Amino acid sequence: MEMLPPVDVSEYGKDQVRELAAHCRALMEQKIAELDKEVAEREATGKV
Numbered sequence: 001m002e003m004l005p006p007v008d009v010s011e012y013g014k015d016q017v018r019e020l021a022a023h024c025r026a027l028m029e030q031k032i033a034e035l036d037k038e039v040a041e042r043e044a045t046g047k048v
Contacts, residue, residue: 004031 004027012020042048 002031002035004028 007020007024007027009020039048
């Protein structure tokens with residue numbers, strides 16, 4: 001199990017909630033892509 005590092009929300013106020021959500025989503029999408037690549041590599045080498 002992996003966890004992303006904490007997100008610094010001090011730069012965001014109540015008017016920037018959508019920007020914060022977009023930032024968090026981008027971080028999650030990046031991590032998911034990394035994990036997908038890792039799984040694909042393991043499947044290709046039979047190390048599943």
